[in-house]
Amino acid sequence: MSKLPLIAIVDDDQAMREALFDLLQVEGFSARAFADAASFLAAAAVTEFGCLLTDVRMPGIDGIELQQCLRARCSSMPVIFVTSDEDAVTRTQAMNDGATAYLTKPLANAELVRSLDLALERRPGR
Amino acid sequence: MHRHKGACWAFDISLVRALIESVSLGNRPVDWVGTLLAGTLIIDANGDAVHLFGAYSGRARMVGQPVGSFWPAEGRNILADLIVGAVAAYARRGARKIRIKSLVLHDPVLIAWMSDSGELADIVFLTIVAEPVDDRSFWALRTSEERYNNLIHHLPFAFLEVDSRAQAEIFDEQRRKGLRDVAAYLDSNPDDIIRARDIVRITDVNRSAVQLFGARDASELLGPVDPLFAASPETARRVMIHHFEGYRSYSEIMKLRTLDGRLLDVSLSVTYPTRPERLDITLIMLEDITDRLRTEAQLRQVQADYTRAARISMLGELASSIAHEVNQPLSAILTNAETSLRWLSRDEPNLEKVAQLTTRISDSAQHAGEIVRRIRGMTTRHVPRSVELDLNEILQEAFLFVRHDIESRSIELSIQLQRDLPRVRGDRVQLQQVIVNLLVNSVQAIQQRAATRGAIELSTNADARGAVTFTIRDDGPGIAEDDIDRVFNSFFTTKEEGVGIGLAICQSIIAAHGGAISAANRPEGGARFWFSLPTSE
Numbered sequence: 072m073s074k075l076p077l078i079a080i081v082d083d084d085q086a087m088r089e090a091l092f093d094l095l096q097v098e099g100f101s102a103r104a105f106a107d108a109a110s111f112l113a114a115a116a117v118t119e120f121g122c123l124l125t126d127v128r129m130p131g132i133d134g135i136e137l138q139q140c141l142r143a144r145c146s147s148m149p150v151i152f153v154t155s156d157e158d159a160v161t162r163t164q165a166m167n168d169g170a171t172a173y174l175t176k177p178l179a180n181a182e183l184v185r186s187l188d189l190a191l192e193r194r195p196g197r
Numbered sequence: 198m199h200r201h202k203g204a205c206w207a208f209d210i211s212l213v214r215a216l217i218e219s220v221s222l223g224n225r226p227v228d229w230v231g232t233l234l235a236g237t238l239i240i241d242a243n244g245d246a247v248h249l250f251g252a253y254s255g256r257a258r259m260v261g262q263p264v265g266s267f268w269p270a271e272g273r274n275i276l277a278d279l280i281v282g283a284v285a286a287y288a289r290r291g292a293r294k295i296r297i298k299s300l301v302l303h304d305p306v307l308i309a310w311m312s313d314s315g316e317l318a319d320i321v322f323l324t325i326v327a328e329p330v331d332d333r334s335f336w337a338l339r340t341s342e343e344r345y346n347n348l349i350h351h352l353p354f355a356f357l358e359v360d361s362r363a364q365a366e367i368f369d370e371q372r373r374k375g376l377r378d379v380a381a382y383l384d385s386n387p388d389d390i391i392r393a394r395d396i397v398r399i400t401d402v403n404r405s406a407v408q409l410f411g412a413r414d415a416s417e418l419l420g421p422v423d424p425l426f427a428a429s430p431e432t433a434r435r436v437m438i439h440h441f442e443g444y445r446s447y448s449e450i451m452k453l454r455t456l457d458g459r460l461l462d463v464s465l466s467v468t469y470p471t472r473p474e475r476l477d478i479t480l481i482m483l484e485d486i487t488d489r490l491r492t493e494a495q496l497r498q499v500q501a502d503y504t505r506a507a508r509i510s511m512l513g514e515l516a517s518s519i520a521h522e523v524n525q526p527l528s529a530i531l532t533n534a535e536t537s538l539r540w541l542s543r544d545e546p547n548l549e550k551v552a553q554l555t556t557r558i559s560d561s562a563q564h565a566g567e568i569v570r571r572i573r574g575m576t577t578r579h580v581p582r583s584v585e586l587d588l589n590e591i592l593q594e595a596f597l598f599v600r601h602d603i604e605s606r607s608i609e610l611s612i613q614l615q616r617d618l619p620r621v622r623g624d625r626v627q628l629q630q631v632i633v634n635l636l637v638n639s640v641q642a643i644q645q646r647a648a649t650r651g652a653i654e655l656s657t658n659a660d661a662r663g664a665v666t667f668t669i670r671d672d673g674p675g676i677a678e679d680d681i682d683r684v685f686n687s688f689f690t691t692k693e694e695g696v697g698i699g700l701a702i703c704q705s706i707i708a709a710h711g712g713a714i715s716a717a718n719r720p721e722g723g724a725r726f727w728f729s730l731p732t733s734e
Contacts, residue, residue, distance in 0.1 A: 084525050084529070086525070086526060086529035086557065086560070086561050086564070087525060087528055087529045087532070089529075089557060090528075090529040090532035090533045090536070090557065091532065093532075093533065093536050093550070093553075093554060094532050094535070094536045097536050097539040097540055097550070098539070128521075128601065128604040128605045129604065130604055130610065133604075133607055155520075155521045155524045155525065155528070156521075156605065176524055176525075176527075176528035177524065177527050177528040177530075177531040177532075178528070178531070178532075179531070179535065180532060180535040180536065180539070181535075
C-alpha cells in the first residue's frame with residue numbers, strides 16, 4: 072500500500088482536512104495535509120506528490136490560483152477540487168486549467184475514491 | 198356681615214350636622230376632622246378672609262367650596278373644634294372662642310357662633326379678630342403665601358404636603374441610640390415601614406393631585422400617607438432610607454394605585470425639609486408618566502422590529518455564505534462517518550480509529566449546531582438586553598456570517614485586535630448586526646471596483662478616554678465627498694438594488710448604546726468606518 076503515490080490535501084478547514092486525511096488512510100493512500108496553498112507550495116517535496124486534493128475558497132492563494140501556479144511550474148500533477156462552491160464559472164475555470172475532477176461537498180467517499188483512481192490511473196478494485 | 202372688622206366667614210354645615218352631633222357626644226370617627234371640613238361649605242367670606250386663606254382663587258371661587266380645601270393644615274383641628282363647639286354652644290345662645298398663637302397676627306381670637314334666626318339654622322359664622330403685628334410684614338408674608346398657593350394649585354403636577362415630623366423624631370431617637378445602617382435596620386424591622394406609612398400624614402394637596410388620585414375632593418387624600426405606597430411598598434422603604442440618611446431629595450418611578458382603582462406609572466419626587474425650614478412640610482410631587490412609558494415601550498418595540506427586519510434582510514443577502522458555513526461541518530461529518538464504516542467493515546475492525554472518528558463527528562455536529570444557534574440568534578425576535586461584552590468576541594462571531602463571502606471574492610483580510618480590550622455594555626445580537634453590516638458594506642464597495650482583489654482591515658482598540666473603537670477600512674472606491682454627511686441617513690444608498698437602511702440601522706444601534714459612528718475617506722483611497730462605545734467600567 073505504501074507504494075501508492077503520496078496525496079497532498081490543501082484545505083483551510085481543519086475538520087475537513089482531517090476527515091480527508093483519514094479517508095485516504097482507510098483507502099490505503101498516504102497523505103500529507105496543508106492548511107493553506109502557500110505552505111503546500113513551500114514544501115520541498117511538491118514534486119513527490121502524486122495528486123493534489125484542494126478546496127477552492129481559501130484565504131490567501133485560492134484553489135484555482137494554486138492549480139494555475141502548478142501548471143506554470145510545468146507540473147502535470149493531477150488536481151481534484153473538493154469544494155462547497157457550485158459556481159459554474161469557477162468549475163469551468165478549474166476544468167479548463169486541467170483539473171481531473173471538481174467535486175462538491177458534501178460528497179460520498181466512493182465518489183472521491185473513483186476520482187483518485189482516475190487521477191492515478193489505478194484500476195478499480197486494486 | 199362685611200361690617201365686621203377682621204376676617205369673617207359663613208359656613209353651611211347641613212351636610213355634616215349628624216357628624217357634628219356625634220362628635221359632640223364623644224364619638225370621633227377616624228379622620229373626622231377631614232370629613233367635617235370637606236362637608237362644611239363656604240357660603241360667604243369677606244375681603245380679609247379671602248386674603249387670609251383663599252386669595253389664590255378669589256372670593257367667587259371660595260363660595261360653594263368645602264372650607265377644607267382652603268384652611269391651612271396646622272389650623273384644621275382648631276377649626277373643626279370651633280365648629281363643633283359653636284353648634285354645642287347654640288343651645289346656650291353662646292359662641293365658641295379660641296385664642297391662638299400666630300406669627301402674623303397679634304393675639305388673634307377665633308370666634309364661632311350660630312345664628313338664632315330660624316332661616317339660618319345650618320349656618321355657622323366664624324371671625325378672626327386681631328391686629329396684624331406689623332402691617333407691612335403681614336402683607337408681604339400674605340403676598341408671598343398667595344404666590345406660593347397660586348403656584349402650587351396651578352401646577353400641572355400633583356403636589357402633596359406631608360407632615361413627617363413623627364417619623365423624623367423616631368429617626369432622631371434611633372440615631373441617638375447609635376443606628377447607622379438604616380437599610381439593614383428596616384430589613385429586620387419591616388413593621389417600622391408600615392407604622393411610618395400611618396404616622397406620616399398628607400396635610401395638603403393641590404387640584405392636580407385630586408385629579409391624579411381620582412378623588413372626589415382634597416379632603417379624601419388628607420390623612421396617612423399609606424395609600425400613596427399601596428402599590429409600591431418598596432418605594433416607601435427607599436423614601437425612608439433617604440430621609441434618614443439626610444438627603445435633600447429623592448426621586449424614582451413607581452406604581453400608584455389610585456382611589457378609583459387605576460394603576461399608574463408615576464414619577465415621584467420627594468423634597469425633605471431641613472432646618473430652618475418648616476419641618477412639618479415634606480413636599481411630594483407626582484407626575485403621571487403612564488402614557489409616556491407606554492409610548493416609549495411601543496417605540497422601542499417598533500425599533501426592535503425594524504432592526505430585526507433589517508437583520509433578516511441582511512442575512513438573506515448572506516444566505517450562500519451562511520450555507521457554506523453549515524455545509525463545512527456537515528461534509529466533515531459525512532466523510533468521517535463513511536470512513537468509520539470502512540474501518541468497521543474490515544476483517545479486523547479498527548475500533549481505535551472508529552472511536553477517534555466518532556469523536557470528530559461529534560465535534561463537527563456541535564460546531565454545526567453552534568452555527569445554527571447563531572443564525573437563530575440573529576433572526577428570532579428578542580428584547581435588546583444590555584450585558585457586558587468583549588467587542589473582539591463579537592467581531593469574531595459576526596465574521597462567521599461573511600467569511601465565505603470575503604474568501605469567495607478573494608478579498609485580502611487583516612484583523613488586528615487589541616488584547617485585553619475593556620468590556621462594553623450592549624446587546625450582543627445588535628452589535629454583531631452592526632459589524633456584519635459594515636463588513637457587507639465594505640465587501641460591496643470593493644466589488645464595485647472589479648479590477649483589483651480588494652483588501653479589508655479590521656481593528657479594535659481602547660483609548661485613554663475610556664472608549665472602545667472598532668474600525669473597518671477598505672480599498673473600494675470610497676465615498677463621494679457630497680455623500681459623506683448622508684451615508685447614515687435612512688434610505689440613502691448608492692447601490693442600484695440597495696434600500697439604504699443598513700448604515701442608518703448601524704447608527705441607531707450605536708446611538709442607543711451611547712456610542713458614535715463615523716465615516717471618512719482614506720487618503721490612500723477607500724473608505725473608513727468606525728464606531729466607539731463607552732466601556733462598562
